[in-house]
Every structure is written in C-alpha cells, then in structure tokens.
Amino acid sequence: MAEHRTYEESIKFVYYGLGLLAFITLIEVGVSLFGKGHIWEGAKGNPWVLYGAGFLIIVLSVYKAYFIIYEFMHLGGEAKGMAMSILLPVLLLVWGVIAFMQEGGSWGARRELIDEKNALPAQDINNDTGMLDNTKTISLEKAMEG
Amino acid sequence: MAEVAEHKVDNTPAGEEWNGGAEPFKASYGKLMMWYFLLSDAFTFAGFLIAYGALRFSNPSWPEPDFVFQTAPFGIEGMPLIFVTFMSFLLIISSVTMVRGVQEGHRNNTSGTAFWMLLTIIGGLGFLGCQAWEWNNLINTEGMTALTNPFSRFEEGGQYVSAADLEKAGYVKTTKVLVEDAKPEDNIPAATYYLAPGTEDIKENRFFVKRDHHQMHAAMHGAHGDDHGGDHHGDDHGAADKAGTTFDASEPYLITYNGETKAYELGAYKSAGGEIKNESFGPKAFGGLFFFITGFHGFHVFSGLAFLTVIMINVLSGLYVERNNGHEMVEKIGLYWHFVDLVWVFVFLAFYLL
Numbered sequence: 361m362a363e364h365r366t367y368e369e370s371i372k373f374v375y376y377g378l379g380l381l382a383f384i385t386l387i388e389v390g391v392s393l394f395g396k397g398h399i400w401e402g403a404k405g406n407p408w409v410l411y412g413a414g415f416l417i418i419v420l421s422v423y424k425a426y427f428i429i430y431e432f433m434h435l436g437g438e439a440k441g442m443a444m445s446i447l448l449p450v451l452l453l454v455w456g457v458i459a460f461m462q463e464g465g466s467w468g469a470r471r472e473l474i475d476e477k478n479a480l481p482a483q484d485i486n487n488d489t490g491m492l493d494n495t496k497t498i499s500l501e502k503a504m505e506g
Numbered sequence: 507m508a509e510v511a512e513h514k515v516d517n518t519p520a521g522e523e524w525n526g527g528a529e530p531f532k533a534s535y536g537k538l539m540m541w542y543f544l545l546s547d548a549f550t551f552a553g554f555l556i557a558y559g560a561l562r563f564s565n566p567s568w569p570e571p572d573f574v575f576q577t578a579p580f581g582i583e584g585m586p587l588i589f590v591t592f593m594s595f596l597l598i599i600s601s602v603t604m605v606r607g608v609q610e611g612h613r614n615n616t617s618g619t620a621f622w623m624l625l626t627i628i629g630g631l632g633f634l635g636c637q638a639w640e641w642n643n644l645i646n647t648e649g650m651t652a653l654t655n656p657f658s659r660f661e662e663g664g665q666y667v668s669a670a671d672l673e674k675a676g677y678v679k680t681t682k683v684l685v686e687d688a689k690p691e692d693n694i695p696a697a698t699y700y701l702a703p704g705t706e707d708i709k710e711n712r713f714f715v716k717r718d719h720h721q722m723h724a725a726m727h728g729a730h731g732d733d734h735g736g737d738h739h740g741d742d743h744g745a746a747d748k749a750g751t752t753f754d755a756s757e758p759y760l761i762t763y764n765g766e767t768k769a770y771e772l773g774a775y776k777s778a779g780g781e782i783k784n785e786s787f788g789p790k791a792f793g794g795l796f797f798f799i800t801g802f803h804g805f806h807v808f809s810g811l812a813f814l815t816v817i818m819i820n821v822l823s824g825l826y827v828e829r830n831n832g833h834e835m836v837e838k839i840g841l842y843w844h845f846v847d848l849v850w851v852f853v854f855l856a857f858y859l860l
Contacts, residue, residue, distance in 0.1 A: 378602040381598045381601075383753070390574070392860070424851050429848065433840075441530055441531060442531035448539050449545060450548065453552045453556075456556055457552075460556045471564060504663075
C-alpha cells in the first residue's frame, strides 16, 4: 500500500499512524479503567462489564498489532508468499492461547478440589489391621455436597 | 525507492526457476532472516505471556493490575496505569521516529536518517529509565521481588484491628529485629508485632497493626529525611494507622513493607466470622512472571539501542550510501525496533490492562 504514496504523503501517513496508535492506547486505558470501576462506580464487580471491556481491549490491541506489522513494518508491501510464511505460523498461537487458558482453568479447579480435600478429616487407620478404615472415610462427593 | 525495487525484479527465464538465483519473495536474505528471527522471538514471548495467562487463570486470587501499578514518580499515588501509559507513548513515539529514519534512508539522506535514529534512541532510553524507576519502586518501596509478592486480594470481608484488640484477645506483644544476621552497625530497628498464644515466631504467624503502606513511607521520608539511624519507628506514624478500616471480599491489598525494619507487616483483621486472621502473601508466580517478562522485553529494548547506536554511526560514516541498497540495514534494525513496540502492545495488554 505504502508503495503508491509520494514522499510527502508517506510523511503525513506516519504522523497519522502516531495519532492513531496514541488514540487507541488512550481508549484502551479508558476502557480498562471503566471495566474495573474507576470511572463509574456502578461498573465495579459486574462480570459482563469486565469481560466486555477485556474483549474490547484485546480487539483493539490486535488492531494495533496489525497496524504496526502492515504499515510500520511494511509487511503489506512485501510479496504475498513472504507475508503468509510469517503470518500463518502465528495462527498456531491462537490454539496455544485457547489450550493453555483451558489448562489454567482446569488447574485452578483442581487447586480448589485439593483445598476441599485438605479440609476433610484424615482417614483413620484401623488399629487391628493397620489398614485404612474405609468405613470411617467420608466420600468426597458427599463432602462437596455438604 | 524505485531504484531499490529494481534489484528485486525476477529475471529468471521460464522453466529455469529451480536452477537457483530465483527470488520468489523478492526480499534480500538479510531482511528475510530478520523477519524469521522476529517470528521465532514472537513465539518465545507468546510462550511467556501464555504461561502468565494460564497461571493467572489457575489462581483463586490474583493481584489487581490497577491496584499494583498506581504509583508514578514525584510522589504521585492512586493514579492507576498512568505511568505505564506514558511509557507506552514513549515506545510508540520512538517507533514513529524510526519509520521516519527508514524513509530518509531510502532517499540516501544520511544526516536525516541519523537525526531520526537519534530521536529513536532517546525514546528508547526514556523507556528504559521509566522501567528502572518502576522496578526500583516495586522492589525497594513496595517489597515485591521475584519470589515474594505482597499484593493480593481478600477472599472474605473484614475489619482491621488495633493493638488494644489484639492484646484483649490474648496476643503476645513481641519486639525483635527481624533481619537474620543483622550486624550492630547496620542499625536496623526492631519490629513490633503480636503472636497468638503458643504459636511459633515465624513470618506467617506475626500479626501487625495495619498501616497504610504509602502514607507510612511518606511520613518516614517527609518527617525524618534521610536519617535512617534512629529508633523512631512505631507510634510516630499514627496518620498511617488503618485499624478499624473495613473491607469487602475481593478488595485488593498490599502487605506493608517496612523499609527500616526490612519486614513485611502482615496486617491483622477480624473476619466476618469474628476470627482474628492476618493478611497472606499473594500468588508467588506474579512477581517472577512480572520481572522476567518485562525484564526480557527491557533486554530487547537495551540490545535494540546498542544496534541502533552502531548503525547510526555507520549511517553517518556513509557506509550504507556506498552499498547503494537504500540503507537496507536501517530498514532491518527498524523491523527489530517495531517488533519491540509490538511485543510491548501485548505485555501492556496482559500485565496492565486486563
């Protein structure tokens, strides 16, 4: 795209880029503070506002990344095959993010489970046999219901 | 730019594409390899940031960024994300000056290229200076290190208690120097804290009367100047005393770090159930991830500055005019510098905005 610009036009475009990136950054900070309830108290603790703000910030950040790569780093002006050889591998990261956030969530659930198990009374040892006395064991499912 | 483009025209006759010399990507070897290096570096950073996300998702309480990062130089407190927004602007501006440098390079304007590269270097140095201040503030003032994280969130509501409350509940007042192998010439004052009857004197069992961290520091540095020698801790920070303050579940807190006694003061509170508890340290991973990832990014900025300086000197010497390839070296370091800005977009997103 930049190839078609004259020298004067490309200088103008650089300052347009500066304004755009600075503006998006300010919007991001504003949305982030709003989502955390700093601008309007009523938004605090509302999960819809928090997740909505998070989603919006991620979209804006990805747009900033696109702008930097395509305009400042000129990837838009390179051969298509070259651009694809760089951009397509990045798609692997999309899966990485989804998989590891899922993994983190499941890890968190496991931590909670361990905390709940630790809160249970220990299994008693039968003095005659030296084995675990299963009759005295509280089943985990029951304890979690209670 | 037109004369540069001519280098890239593929003159290979049909049917001889596999005989070597064809350039399907119409880019020089150096530029192509810079792109693939940046691709691999993107994977490295993505790995770190994904680890941050996974650990954050797995912890029941995670420090709130707008609470952790609310301090700026010149005594500014309670301004969430303002300082780091300024740091982002510095990087964006230095990225823009870099684009201008590359543009002048294409026109073989050596002094223009060097001028814009110098502005880029100044922007990068400013960013590193801000980061140094941020790290110093977190480590030495707030007491966050790679292994200790005093920032966390309450899992239940409650109220901070006073010394009288603790004594009434049978807690034993203890005064002790908490720094191991402290020498007398270090002049480290003793800390005053309370122990539940019959409990061991270890970090997690020490109950302190909650003091506001930042007010305490303001009082120390305001009232006593640089005099750290005396035994003037304790009652003279009455203004910072937070006993009696109530809080709700999920409210963020910072364990007070006393710079004089070098001790973390775990604030004592009464939970909604009437039990006396003290604040606990936040998830340990937070400090390590923060210092490692922002440090790794800062190291990229630092090495970028070193390359920029060398290339700027080469520009001034006229080396790249001789090469007659439109200052391609400036374009390559430009790619690296934009990448540093690009990574910051995502570090800023993960650590500060979300």
